[in-house]
Amino acid sequence: MNPSVPAALPILSREKLHALLRAMPKAELHIHIEGSLEPELIFALARRNGVALAYPSVQALREAYAFTNLQSFLDIYYAGASVLLHEQDFFDMAWAYFVRAQADGVVRAELFFDPQTHTDRGVPMAAVVQGLARACRQAHSELGISAALILCFLRHLSEDAAFVTLEQALPYREHIIGVGLDSSEKGHPPEKFARVFARAAEHGLHLVAHAGEEGPPAYIWSALDVLKVQRIDHGVRCLEDTSLVQRLAADNMPLTVCPLSNVKLCVFPALAQHNLPALLDAGLCVTLNSDDPAYFGGYLLENFVQTFDALPQLGAPAAYTLARNSLQASFAPAQDKTRWLAALDDTFARLAA
Numbered sequence: 633m634n635p636s637v638p639a640a641l642p643i644l645s646r647e648k649l650h651a652l653l654r655a656m657p658k659a660e661l662h663i664h665i666e667g668s669l670e671p672e673l674i675f676a677l678a679r680r681n682g683v684a685l686a687y688p689s690v691q692a693l694r695e696a697y698a699f700t701n702l703q704s705f706l707d708i709y710y711a712g713a714s715v716l717l718h719e720q721d722f723f724d725m726a727w728a729y730f731v732r733a734q735a736d737g738v739v740r741a742e743l744f745f746d747p748q749t750h751t752d753r754g755v756p757m758a759a760v761v762q763g764l765a766r767a768c769r770q771a772h773s774e775l776g777i778s779a780a781l782i783l784c785f786l787r788h789l790s791e792d793a794a795f796v797t798l799e800q801a802l803p804y805r806e807h808i809i810g811v812g813l814d815s816s817e818k819g820h821p822p823e824k825f826a827r828v829f830a831r832a833a834e835h836g837l838h839l840v841a842h843a844g845e846e847g848p849p850a851y852i853w854s855a856l857d858v859l860k861v862q863r864i865d866h867g868v869r870c871l872e873d874t875s876l877v878q879r880l881a882a883d884n885m886p887l888t889v890c891p892l893s894n895v896k897l898c899v900f901p902a903l904a905q906h907n908l909p910a911l912l913d914a915g916l917c918v919t920l921n922s923d924d925p926a927y928f929g930g931y932l933l934e935n936f937v938q939t940f941d942a943l944p945q946l947g948a949p950a951a952y953t954l955a956r957n958s959l960q961a962s963f964a965p966a967q968d969k970t971r972w973l974a975a976l977d978d979t980f981a982r983l984a985a
């Protein structure tokens with residue numbers, strides 16, 4: 633048992649556990665904001681912007697969300713993002729996410745965005761960043777959510793293209809807290825982006841990378857040792873390598889795990905077979921996240937509820953650990969973390985006593 637979990641947490645009924653999962657303050661550290669585009673909003677933006685879609689209706693689009701692996705998802709995800717053209721579109725997308733996140737008890741959200749998906753279609757970097765940044769400011773002032781942006785490089789493209797993207801983003805440096813690495817993992821190891829991550833670090837940006845979602849444990853090692861990341865996104869395949877697990881535990885390296893995503897992309901056959909309990913038992917700093925909630929069937933709370941329902945060994949102690957890990961692993965200022973951690977303890981004192 634983790635020493636900082638409150639002593640003697642009782643076994644709660646499903647209803648009480650669900651209420652606790654909702655009420656506990658938590659951070660979402662792995663959400664691709666383009667993956668929060670619901671089919672209804674895709675169609676509304678397509679109409680507003682005069683963009684033709686390959687699907688005749690919202691229902692037909694939703695029915696296409698039957699993925700066999702990461703690439704089969706990415707093909708549809710990039711097509712969905714093609715409706716985003718103007719600053720207001722990026723604002724509307726992020727604002728819709730923040731409203732959902734508040735209902736789920738999210739107090740801090742660090743949003744991934746994929747500028748190359750937009751700039752390669754002629755959308756100015758300014759429209760992307762300024763629309764998202766405006767939504768982040770409004771999330772703070774109107775919803776009380778602390779929000780920040782992490783620019784992801786698309787790993788199926790070249791490192792030179794990533795350098796161009798970083799340069800294009802630097803005029804908006806004040807709106808960006810870090811860089812990440814996403815898109816097709818297999819065949820695109822972290823080493824490919826060593827120099828651009830080093831350059832991002834020189835600019836004081838935080839560093840994260842997807843690794844060990846579909847790719848091998850070797851990609852997690854190189855994300856740590858070559859890219860020098862501060863969090864691993866996914867990382868679930870680490871359990872295949874005992875010395876890697878020891879390293880991750882020794883470094884208290886956060887893993888941003890996304891259970892519904894893992895099942896939808898066939899990384900695990902079902903939530904009941906997810907390795908989350910084993911990751912926790914190994915002492916790893918696991919967090920739960922939604923990845924691309926509009927495509928994978930649930931926002932953050934739904935990830936918690938479905939995962940806890942499918943894995944009955946997870947109860948109030950695991951809920952506390954996951955929420956606390958998420959707050960501590962965020963890139964938020966220390967005084968915010970202290971406040972949220974106190975609120976977390978209050979929530980458990982009220983709802984799990």
Ligand code: ADE
Binds near residue numbers: 702814924
């Ligand atoms: N881009 C959006 N979602 C992703 C995921 N789960 N893995 C890699 N790239 C992504």
Ligand code: ZN
Binds near residue numbers: 664842865
């Ligand atoms: Zn992801």
